[in-house]
Amino acid sequence: MSKVADREPVTKTGREHPCPRCGSRAVASIMYGMPMFSEDLQKSLDTGELALGGCVVWDDQPDLRCNTCDHSYRMDGLRTDAVEGDSDMDQVDA
Numbered sequence: 001m002s003k004v005a006d007r008e009p010v011t012k013t014g015r016e017h018p019c020p021r022c023g024s025r026a027v028a029s030i031m032y033g034m035p036m037f038s039e040d041l042q043k044s045l046d047t048g049e050l051a052l053g054g055c056v057v058w059d060d061q062p063d064l065r066c067n068t069c070d071h072s073y074r075m076d077g078l079r080t081d082a083v084e085g086d087s088d089m090d091q092v093d094a
């Protein structure tokens with residue numbers, strides 16, 4: 001069994017929505033737009049609770065990002081354009 005790297009701190013979001021790719025619970029909520037910088041915001045960025053997604057907004061954008069493997073995904077489980085291809089999903093036993 002491969003052990004998930006636990007260098008990254010577990011976040012509140014990650015406890016509820018662990019990364020579907022690597023299982024990490026170090027998951028940040030992605031904040032879009034231009035946030036007002038504050039000590040609270042900086043603290044959230046430092047602890048990995050929050051990631052900035054930039055100010056470009058599109059449909060079905062991911063709202064969570066794994067701090068361990070950098071995978072972006074949606075809390076509601078919908079696929080997003082940011083998700084890489086699933087060509088590795090096939091497990092063929094010949």
Ligand SMILES: [Zn+2]
Binds near residue numbers: 019020067070
């Ligand atoms: Zn991950």
